[in-house]
Amino acid sequence: MPHDLMKKCEQKKLFKVEGRSHWRWTETAVSVLPRDTKVDVRCMHCHGAVRVHKQQVEHGPEDHVEHRSRQDSESCKGGIYFKGTHRMSQMPVE
Numbered sequence: 001m002p003h004d005l006m007k008k009c010e011q012k013k014l015f016k017v018e019g020r021s022h023w024r025w026t027e028t029a030v031s032v033l034p035r036d037t038k039v040d041v042r043c044m045h046c047h048g049a050v051r052v053h054k055q056q057v058e059h060g061p062e063d064h065v066e067h068r069s070r071q072d073s074e075s076c077k078g079g080i081y082f083k084g085t086h087r088m089s090q091m092p093v094e
Helices: 070-075
Strands: 008-017 020-029 050-053 064-067
Touching: 064 070
Parallel strands: none
Antiparallel strands: 008 020, 050 064
């Protein structure tokens, strides 16, 4: 079962400010991410790399993200292997 803290992530989106384009990380619910499209996402708690898991069957796990690195999962408060001390990822997604 997915951790409740992992039902949201940060998605990199392009914004136009005063005629100039800027990439920014914005908080996004995993349920609104496109199913088959490659999107830039990261953990909103540690900024580590995550993979998106979409609900496949009605009684299956809900939409959520999961750390790609076990090391990130062990040190992130949203990780399923969290050991109790939160810290930012050593390999953050920029």
